[in-house]
Amino acid sequence: MSDLRYTLLSDGSSDRALLPILTWLLGQCGMRGTIIPTWADLGLLALPPKGLTARIEVSLQLYPCSLLFVHRDAESVSRESRVAEIERAARSLPPAVLALPTVAVAPVRMTEAWLLFDEHAIRTAAENPRGRQRIALPPVSRLEREFDPKATLHAALRNASGRRGRRLQQFSAEASAQSLSTLVTDFSPLRALPAFASLERYIAAAVTANGWDSG
16 A cells, blocks of 8 residues: 555644644554545635535545544533544544544543653743743643643743743744644653553554555
8 A cells, every 4th residue: 555645633723733633643553654644624714514424524525544543522521422423423424534544643631641741842842842841741641631732732832932921922822732743752651541542453453454564
């Protein structure tokens, strides 16, 4: 197999940060060849589809691929409930529409929880890689219990920037967070998190079942 094109359908635009994570996981699971990721930007449509099933169908029409990732943050429900929700939505489509493997991506709380572990990447994303400001990252083992990962990440980025006053007001933590996952080269510490470990198992199964690890 020369390449694999996958599409990520996510809750929002900030979840594009999952793309480098998913690409890394595919490589870790033995994917051979070039990996081509795409984020399904349904916000460009004049009338974006409502409901998860319709969003999956439109994403496949607009962003053809060999593997579909569907993201929903767990937030106030369990990860298992979110995975079941995604699987039900996928099964409700006829095989002619969804004739490819679909993998549910359901971080506990929200995507930002998976970006709170690499101090150097955070400092680099904040454009202050040699900074020494304390940024107080939670232990990896506690990331899935972090109450508001997005607020924690944005605070860490602002602190890491070393900016004060007007320069801090001009600093975009949102933009820095978007670039953060592209700066991480090793996501293996996240394997300590049950949701991440489960996602890796699902990806490994898809890679093996489709022979994407055989060259």
